[in-house]
Amino acid sequence: MLEQKRLNELNNGDEFTAFLITTKCEVKTAKNGKPFLNLELRDQSAALPAKVWSNFEDLFDKIKEGVIVKVAGVIEEFNGTLQIRVEKIRPATENDNVSSDDFLPKSFR
Structure with missing residues (x-):
């Protein structure tokens, strides 16, 4: 799997590429009347809302x-x-070598 920062390590303005799991997916309408995809994306550390405009x-x-x-x-x-x-x-594709197990929250003791 791609070496990536966890979501809880990212800050405002950070650009990133990562494998994440979709926990919410719906089409909504913006105030300007245009549709957009409203998602919630998660890794092991956090879940964040996401927008595809x-x-x-x-x-x-x-x-x-x-x-x-x-x-x-x-x-x-x-x-x-x-x-x-x-x-x-x-x-993700089979060639990406990722599994849903990669996104289950883990304890970092």
Whole structure:
């Protein structure tokens, strides 16, 4: 699996690429009337809301809750909460060598 920072280590303005698991996936409508994909993405350390503002229509059938995705994005602060602005997203493939076990919370004792 790709060596990556955990979500709880990222700060406002950080760019990153990571494999994450989708725990929420829905189409919503922005105040300007345009649809966007509203996600919650998780790793072992945290879950963050995520937004896909464009070009998500082709992916909507492939990205559902419980699907592992490869995400390139930027951490942004919105109303005092960190969220992910997704620049690129795709479902993980067998060649990515990731498992849902990689996203279960773990104790770091």
